[in-house]
Amino acid sequence: MKKELRIRKPLDFSHVYTNGRSWVNGLLVLKALHVDNSHESRFGFTVARRTGNTVVRNTVKRRLRESVRHTLVKDGWDMIFVARQKAAVVSYQELRDAVQSILSKANLLTIDRQEKT
RNA sequence: UCGGUAGAUUGGGUGAUCGCUCCAUGCCAUAUGGGGAGGAAAGUCCGAGCUCCACUGGGCAGGGUGCUGGCUAACGGCCAGGCGGGGAAACCCGACGGAAAGUGCAACAGAAAACAAACUACCUCUAAAAAGAGGCAAAGGUGAAAUGGCGAGUUAAGAGCUCACCGCUUCAAUGGUGACAUUGAAGGCAUGGCAAACCCCACUCGGAGCAAGGCCAAAUAGGAGAACCAAGACAGCUCAGGUCGUUCUCGGGUUGGCUGCUAGAGGCUGCAAGUAAUUGUAGUCCCAGAUAAAUGAUCACUGUCUCCAUCCGGAGAUACAGAACUCGGCUUAUAUAUCUACCUUCAAC
RNA sequence: GGCUCGAUAGUUAAACGGAUAUAACAAGGGUCUUCUAAACCCUAGUUCGAGGUUCGAUUCCUCGUCGAGCUA
Numbered sequence: 001m002k003k004e005l006r007i008r009k010p011l012d013f014s015h016v017y018t019n020g021r022s023w024v025n026g027l028l029v030l031k032a033l034h035v036d037n038s039h040e041s042r043f044g045f046t047v048a049r050r051t052g053n054t055v056v057r058n059t060v061k062r063r064l065r066e067s068v069r070h071t072l073v074k075d076g077w078d079m080i081f082v083a084r085q086k087a088a089v090v091s092y093q094e095l096r097d098a099v100q101s102i103l104s105k106a107n108l109l110t111i112d113r114q115e116k117t
Numbered sequence: 118u119c120g121g122u123a124g125a126u127u128g129g130g131u132g133a134u135c136g137c138u139c140c141a142u143g144c145c146a147u148a149u150g151g152g153g154a155g156g157a158a159a160g161u162c163c164g165a166g167c168u169c170c171a172c173u174g175g176g177c178a179g180g181g182u183g184c185u186g187g188c189u190a191a192c193g194g195c196c197a198g199g200c201g202g203g204g205a206a207a208c209c210c211g212a213c214g215g216a217a218a219g220u221g222c223a224a225c226a227g228a229a230a231a232c233a234a235a236c237u238a239c240c241u242c243u244a245a246a247a248a249g250a251g252g253c254a255a256a257g258g259u260g261a262a263a264u265g266g267c268g269a270g271u272u273a274a275g276a277g278c279u280c281a282c283c284g285c286u287u288c289a290a291u292g293g294u295g296a297c298a299u300u301g302a303a304g305g306c307a308u309g310g311c312a313a314a315c316c317c318c319a320c321u322c323g324g325a326g327c328a329a330g331g332c333c334a335a336a337u338a339g340g341a342g343a344a345c346c347a348a349g350a351c352a353g354c355u356c357a358g359g360u361c362g363u364u365c366u367c368g369g370g371u372u373g374g375c376u377g378c379u380a381g382a383g384g385c386u387g388c389a390a391g392u393a394a395u396u397g398u399a400g401u402c403c404c405a406g407a408u409a410a411a412u413g414a415u416c417a418c419u420g421u422c423u424c425c426a427u428c429c430g431g432a433g434a435u436a437c438a439g440a441a442c443u444c445g446g447c448u449u450a451u452a453u454a455u456c457u458a459c460c461u462u463c464a465a466c
Numbered sequence: 467g468g469c470u471c472g473a474u475a476g477u478u479a480a481a482c483g484g485a486u487a488u489a490a491c492a493a494g495g496g497u498c499u500u501c502u503a504a505a506c507c508c509u510a511g512u513u514c515g516a517g518g519u520u521c522g523a524u525u526c527c528u529c530g531u532c533g534a535g536c537u538a
Contacts, residue, residue, distance in 0.1 A: 002137085008409060044409065054159095054439055058410090062137095066414045069136070092414070 007044035007078060016044070016078050023106045027090065027098040029082040030106060037076040041108075043068055044080040052088045060087050060095075067096035072110045073103060 007013060020033035045064050047057040060083050068081070087095060103109050 003411095006409080013409070046409080055437095058439065059413090061410095062413050066136080070414090 005040060005042055007042050007080065012042075012078065013044060013080065016080050020078070020080070021106075023102055025098050025102045025105075027084055027087045027095060028102050029084065030102050031080040031082065032106060032108065033078045035076055035078055040075050041073055041077040041079060044078075045083070046080060047083045047087075048085075051083060051085055056088050063092050063095050064099065067092070067099045070096070071100060071103065074108050074110055077108060079108070 007016070016031050016033045020031045023030045023032075043065075045061045047060050049057075051057055051060065064081050064083065073079075081099070087098075090098075100109070
C-alpha cells in the first residue's frame with residue numbers, strides 16, 4: 001500500500017475517531033468518515049497493545065493491509081480498522097472475509113467485487 | 118554404551134505470482150539492477166563513542182566498585198591465577214578489603230549474648246541436715262551463635278595451670294610481579310558474630326540525552342517603557358565570583374520538512390605474538406535505514422520431529438521473538454538439530 | 467526512544483530485620499431483635515514471581531513480570 005493511501009497523522013486519526021461512523025464485527029471495528037470524492041480512499045490500522053507482542057501485532061496489521069489491498073472500495077473515504085483481540089488468533093482467510101463483510105455492511109464496496117490484479 | 122560436564126554452531130530450504138521500502142542508473146505519471154530483522158533486534162542493568170550545557174576556586178554531601186595479575190576506548194565485562202565452598206570426577210559456585218578506629222544490633226529461650234559474670238552441678242570449710250562462706254568453670258540444659266579442639270599430667274575439685282598434636286597470632290627465611298603458599302621459631306588463648314547495619318580504607322564518577330543537536334519553512338510586534346541584583350536560573354547542596362536576567366504595564370503564535378542516519382573501536386579468511394582474553398599484519402567484502410513504523414500475502418515442492426497406518430500414504434507441529442543514533446558487555450526468553458573436548462560413583466558389556 | 471517510581475486481605479492504606487503481618491470499609495457466618503439497621507464476635511493474605519545475604523526477610527541485595535508517571 002502506497003504511503004499516500006495510508007492515514008499517517010495523529011490529527012487525521014483523531015478526526016476520524018471523533019466524527020466518523022462505526023461498524024462492528026467479531027474480529028474488527030471499522031471507523032469511516034466521508035471526506036471528498038475526488039481522491040482515493042485512505043486507510044489506517046490500529047492494533048492495541050493488549051492484543052499480543054510486537055510480532056503478533058505486526059502480523060495482524062500486515063494481513064489487514066494485504067486483505068484491503070485485494071478489495072475494491074469506494075473513493076473519498078478515510079477508514080480506520082481496529083483489530084479486536086480475536087484477530088490475533090485467526091488465519092488470513094478468516095480475516096479477509098471479516099474485512100469484506102464489514103465493508104459490505106457499511107456499504108463501502110464497489111458493485112464489482114472482483115479482486116484487483 | 119547409559120549417564121554427566123564444558124564449549125561452539127544452527128535457528129529450515131527452493132521456486133512462482135502479487136505487493137512495501139531504500140540506494141544506484143537512465144528518464145521524469147515510469148523502467149532496469151541491487152539491498153532489506155536478531156542471537157538475543159528484548160530488558161535498559163553497566164561501559165563507551167557522538168551531541169549540547171557547565172567547565173573560577175573553596176567546603177560539605179551523594180553514587181559506584183571491592184582477592185591478585187593482565188586485556189580493553191571503557192566497564193560492574195573477559196582471560197589467567199590464588200583462597201574458600203560443593204561434587205565420586207570432569208567441573209561448578211563465591212558482593213572474596215577492614216570487626217585488635219568508632220557507634221550500633223542480636224526477638225524467644227537461656228545463669229550469661231560481649232563484659233564480665235555463675236542457674237543446676239563439682240570441691241573445701243562451718244554444719245546432723247537445711248542454710249551460709251569460699252574455690253572452680255570440666256559436665257548439664259537453652260539457643261542460629263556460649264569464651265580454642267582432643268588426649269595426658271597436675272589437683273580438695275577443677276581449669277592452657279602445664280605438656281604433645283591440630284588450630285590461632287606474631288616474626289623470619291624461601292618461592293612467586295602479586296594474591297598467596299611452604300618451612301622454621303616464638304607467644305600461650307588474648308582477637309566471638311553481623312559491614313547486601315551505620316561506617317572506615319583504597320580506587321573512581323560533572324550533567325543530560327539523537328524527542329541530543331543543527332538548518333529551513335510557516336507564524337509573529339522575538340518587542341516597547343520603568344525598577345532592581347531582593348528573589349530565580351546556570352542540572353546534588355552551599356559560600357564567594359561571574360553570566361543569564363527578573364519584576365510591573367501593553368500585546369502573540371507554531372507542533373511541518375530536511376539533516377543528524379549509517380564505512381564502523383566493521384565483518385570474513387590467512388599468518389605472527391601471547392597459556393588465554395586480546396593484539397599486530399596481509400588480503401578481501403560493503404552487509405537494513407523505517408517514522409501510525411517497510412522487510413509482507415498466497416500457492417507448490419521439500420527438510421526435521423511426533424502420531425496413525427502392513428505398505429502406498431495421511432494428519433499435526435516447526436521455538437523465543439521484530440531494528441529505531443552506533444558499538445562493547447551483562448541478564449533474561451528460546452522448538453529442535455549438529456560438532457568438539459573431557460569424566461566414570463552406580464548399572465550393563 | 468529515553469528517564470523515574472511502585473506492587474501487602476475484595477478495596478484503601480500501615481509496618482524498627484524477630485507478634486499468629488495491623489486498621490478501616492466491603493463480603494460471608496453468628497449474637498442481639500418480631501424483622502431490618504446499628505452494635506458486638508468470628509472468618510479469609512504463597513506480603514507480585516525466582517534466587518541470594520542473614521540464625522531469622524514484608525523490610526536488605528540481584529534478576530524477572532506487571533502497572534503508573536515524566537520527557538517533544
